[in-house]
Amino acid sequence: MTERATLGVAVIGTGRMGADHVRRLHEVTSGARVVAVADVDAERAKAVAARVDGCTAHTDPAAALAAADVDAVLIASPGPAHEATLLAAFERDLPVLCEKPLTPDAASALRVLEAELRLGHRRVQVGFMRRYDPEYAKLKALLATGQLGRPLMLHNRHRNVASPPFFTSSMLISDSVAHEADVTRWLLGHEITAVTVLRPAPSANAPDGLRDPQFVVFETDGGALSDVEIFVNCGFGYQVQAEVVCERGTARIGDGHALVTNMAGRWGGTIAQDWTERFETAYDRQIQTWVDATRRGEVTGPSVWDGYAAAAVCEAGVRALEDGGRVEVELVERPAPYA
Ligand SMILES: NC(=O)c1ccc[n+]([C@@H]2O[C@H](COP(=O)([O-])OP(=O)(O)OC[C@H]3O[C@@H](n4cnc5c(N)ncnc54)[C@H](O)[C@@H]3O)[C@@H](O)[C@H]2O)c1
Numbered sequence: 402m403t404e405r406a407t408l409g410v411a412v413i414g415t416g417r418m419g420a421d422h423v424r425r426l427h428e429v430t431s432g433a434r435v436v437a438v439a440d441v442d443a444e445r446a447k448a449v450a451a452r453v454d455g456c457t458a459h460t461d462p463a464a465a466l467a468a469a470d471v472d473a474v475l476i477a478s479p480g481p482a483h484e485a486t487l488l489a490a491f492e493r494d495l496p497v498l499c500e501k502p503l504t505p506d507a508a509s510a511l512r513v514l515e516a517e518l519r520l521g522h523r524r525v526q527v528g529f530m531r532r533y534d535p536e537y538a539k540l541k542a543l544l545a546t547g548q549l550g551r552p553l554m555l556h557n558r559h560r561n562v563a564s565p566p567f568f569t570s571s572m573l574i575s576d577s578v579a580h581e582a583d584v585t586r587w588l589l590g591h592e593i594t595a596v597t598v599l600r601p602a603p604s605a606n607a608p609d610g611l612r613d614p615q616f617v618v619f620e621t622d623g624g625a626l627s628d629v630e631i632f633v634n635c636g637f638g639y640q641v642q643a644e645v646v647c648e649r650g651t652a653r654i655g656d657g658h659a660l661v662t663n664m665a666g667r668w669g670g671t672i673a674q675d676w677t678e679r680f681e682t683a684y685d686r687q688i689q690t691w692v693d694a695t696r697r698g699e700v701t702g703p704s705v706w707d708g709y710a711a712a713a714v715c716e717a718g719v720r721a722l723e724d725g726g727r728v729e730v731e732l733v734e735r736p737a738p739y740a
């Protein structure tokens with residue numbers, strides 16, 4: 402297959418992630434250029450477009466998709482806005498990299514899945530960037546060798562310094578634990594069948610009314626358990642850790658021990674303060690992989706099925722949070738193109 406010339410990308414949503422992805426596409430990624438951006442905030446779109454020669458600014462995502470030289474779309478608007486842009490991209494048969502979550506609930510994710518099936522070919526890579534993180538990739542490769550034996554349990558910790566003002570108790574699941582829903586499915590190769598959410602007394606440092614932290618337990622169809630401590634106002638750093646316990650051993654990532662110092666009677670290191678720092682390499686690799694595959698005319702990486710499955714798991718998790726108890730995950734049968 403002949404490779405496409407430089408990929409013209411439209412970036413939808415120029416907030417924190419969108420602006421960072423524009424910078425990445427412009428300065429780090431090879432084989433792509435940003436040709437259009439859209440944001441409902443016109444000033445923000447203009448300010449980000451001004452950083453790239455020849456990039457046009459729009460307030461309507463559909464206008465950005467229709468702009469000259471657009472070959473592909475990167476969606477970085479908030480989750481509830483993803484469905485409309487995905488469907489608009491499908492109308493133009495454009496390849497898409499869609500930030501997580503694919504959509505915020507299972508019904509809308511299923512509509513996207515059905516629309517992609519109608520196209521007759523995969524078009525979307527979902528932005529579950531942890532799959533491109535060197536530490537997670539090593540863990541996945543180790544599990545694939547079988548040396549450790551069958552995975553029995555996965556322990557995850559997911560801590561943010563502070564939550565943004567709009568964050569709700571259910572977003573700890575649908576926006577944050579969405580990553581662990583994907584990581585559990587991907588690392589173990591199992592589907593998640595049920596979710597339980599336990600709620601310790603909220604931290605005094607959490608905004609009033611926010612159930613933070615939460616303790617989530619996933620059951621899988623391979624008989625494993627995966628637990629997640631989600632704590633989005635821990636105050637001290639951005640920490641994402643995972644330990645797999647298998648029949649013949651354990652493996653753990655995310656301790657952040659790249660640099661250990663000894664000084665003034667103490668030893669230690671530093672802790673990342675946000676995801677842009679902790680997952681910088683993962684975002685770089687994710688986007689380069691997407692650009693390379695798209696230029697070859699291929700779609701790789703986390704699929705719409707993965708986005709839908711994570712959305713269904715999170716929806717069950719939100720119900721478990723609200724009602725207490727254990728909630729089973731309901732998935733439609735996996736369509737053949739996503740096998
Ligand atoms: N992969 C990760 O680690 C990671 C990290 C942070 C955020 N995210 C995801 O990235 C996406 C964006 O998050 P963010 O932190 O950049 O949010 P943000 O609020 O900083 O930016 C979102 C931008 O989208 C704009 N917007 C809102 N509705 C829009 C619409 N209909 N069309 C076009 N633009 C619209 C807003 O004006 C804003 O500028 C979300 O899906 C979020 O879950 C992923």
Ligand SMILES: O[C@H]1[C@H](O)[C@@H](O)[C@H](O)[C@@H](O)[C@H]1O
Nearest residue numbers: 560561576577578580633676
């Ligand atoms: O949208 C963000 C993002 O996905 C981060 O990776 C996660 O740590 C945050 O909890 C979430 O709110």
